[in-house]
Amino acid sequence: MPHSSRDTPEGAGWGNSQLGTYKSLMPARVEKLSWLNPRTLWAARNGVLASWFGDPTGRTRSRWVEQAVAAGAPPDAIVRRTDADHFSFMVIGDTGEGDDPQYAVIPGFLKVSQGTDFAVLASDVIYPVGSTDDYGTKFFRPYQNYPAPIYAIPGNHDWYEGLQGFMRVFCGAPPAAPAARPRPLTRAWLRSLLWHAPGSTDEHRLAQARALRSEPSQQAVQPGPYWAVDAGPIRIIGIDTGLLGTLDAEQGRWLREVSRGDRRKILVTGSPLYVDGEHHPCAIEGGGTVDAIVRDPENHYVAAIGGDIHNYQRYPVRVSGGRTIQYVVAGGGGAFMHATHTVPRVSVAGVTEHDFRCYPLRGDSLAFYSRLYGHRLRMPRFFTLTEAEALAVVAERLGVPPVRAQGEAVRVTRRIRLVASLLGAGRRPDRKARFRLPVRKLYTQLFSPGSATYSPPFFKCFLRLDVTPAAIRLRCHSATGTLDHELDPPVEDEVTIPLS
Template identity: 55%
Template structure:
């Protein structure tokens, strides 16, 4: 770890002399916006699912049945000829198509050299997963990544009934019911208001696909000359899958809108998990996040975490998106340690880490926990946004003050060396206003901020505090590395290594 946010403010990207080259990759300067009335109206399925129930399990069953009908592998297995030693990338929550997504690309290409494939975990396309938005939010940003990309959907991909996701990743034609917007199957108000999936402009999609049209980018199936019954090339069998590398199974699950598994997927997961190879789980929703445990229920009983913890199943790590930052919880299960990772910082606006309390979940101790951005940088980042927006200079805390304030509050070893700073009443007030120190209410810095306030912040200057993962199987171990993308040229040239863990296989 040469220079990173744990070493210096420069490593965190605070001393950004020059903006990165990612600006040149962007198709236009438009910023993704949640505040447009059309965006909000298109996102209404999010509210409907929350209030009136999540229809994704029943719709997923139809997609899966249709894929089987088309001749997809019955075990949803993807053979990957990666060799004894190999590496791959994992990115979470990518698809906003704006500066913060493109800022990840140069570092990802650099660190991703020689990787066999990449995986996107959750929210490939914001706001509603539309098949018409893949050009600038998927194909263009990753056009120079030379290997296949697999994905598990996030809640946002489901707001389109998964139509865009299934079309792009699985080459699936629309479901008959999808053409009717699932309305006949959704009773009452939800059926009436539920947004229909976007009809896909196939000509535009075919043109967009050319951006990642090389055989090596399209996947193993093509090289092996395997087609499905319709004679189409198939890259990914469905919304959930298992990548069989021969050495390690990488199991991807689809947690839909509200973070649960349908019965059929649960049965498949249990079956796949009982195979003898060591495994990593990739999920749309993390099992441990923000010092809380979300075991992910399976319809009919049991949870995904029960499957992960069963020693016979040999899971060594779980990686989930959904929350737009990086967190790692080494959880001891009997005599083993399972690494539970959140990695949702692959593109969309950063969620705060300074609101994560002193970590004690699942027996993890605070000083074993890792996050990026550091809580102090997260506090400073949000204080800068709000102090500018509200014209309140006193609300700003410097990165150094941020680290000192958060280490005092959390009671941990300061994650970055800091001078002996005296905390003033003004600094403590700012930390309270921003949710870093206890107070009954504070300014929004989580999901609510992302939806409603990030738009007002004109945040187009680094550091962005984005992250991606590089995983490698070397010898008898698996190494997970978290790299930062700040948007600064310095960290594009040499992406900071923010965290690293080695797991014996």
């Protein structure tokens, strides 16, 4: 087994490793997505408008579902596959920036996915606004050589054009009829004045893109933006959390219905239920939460996998009846990296730092961001930390031993501590927060780190799940952009989930 980031710096992708072959897969011209561009921010305005003037995605989703059922989709939105009791599938989240970090995942993904029966994309298939015209370079081209079907759930970015591209590609739906005009001088009317509407589709361009995944073995038409897949001994349920990370009442009723029964279940969601050391149960319109459904022993969930946050995290939460549910964040499939070094020492729902897993390691995340800020602020000598310095100061701030064995001991200096504090490195819960730069919320919304990282390591990841009647083996593989990791993608985390 190759070294992972938990073993050596080279396993994390640091050093002078040979560049991978992923660039040969990319189109000749690649648009470098920047969240500093006013045009990008303006096109992605619908999430802000929904939070100000009310969220219309529930009604829009209902129209899409009605249209799909009228066209022949199963009313219960369940895909019934004929997989054997032993089968495998892939999960990869937040993929579609269409640049180096996304394509760097592909060689390792294709290597690890050999023999799998299908794949699931968890949230944000296309950035920045889910446009149909972007699917060629951000979906069909990257995954053209994956021989099996791909199912998907939308993220908030796929909703910025009313889910038009997503429904067209994954559900075979024609453009939806326009919604009724709202009454003047209402909140909905004010929202409609500024709302970003879907653009027209270049049909020739879409047909050319579809040709890249045209083999019969690659085809699957899913019943809508939310669905369930019965495969072997398990049911995989994908939910659509829309623009604001919640469920409408109609989808909530459906989720309660398809969650019943003895079949073991895995939830795939665009809004993770545990992330960054916090619990986000996901509200359902009209009452209740998604996590209450997942925890209900009558529903037999064994895992909940969420996208949206662009890294890997795992929380094994013990619930009633002595069961353990694996709550996983798996959004590292291609978009810019969200920091892990800002995650405080974990103590949530009985999960401790000893149980918690993340990728990239907090020290590697801090080293990455220190280089990024050093470049952005033109202060590389002050901000830049070596991976060993970053690992040591994170361990000191959390009060835990370093995850990766060090060579020579690192002396943590006043400068190192100051940089770690400014960049929000994880702290112990009993310590008060001080001033820090906006490494999570503001920075990652406005300054996409992907725009500054077109050379390894990228710290991307994807999951492979191998299912038998007795258990599911879940493995998180890394993708750094180096050749050795393309040839043999390291395993960053592995857990066996019993089904008995």
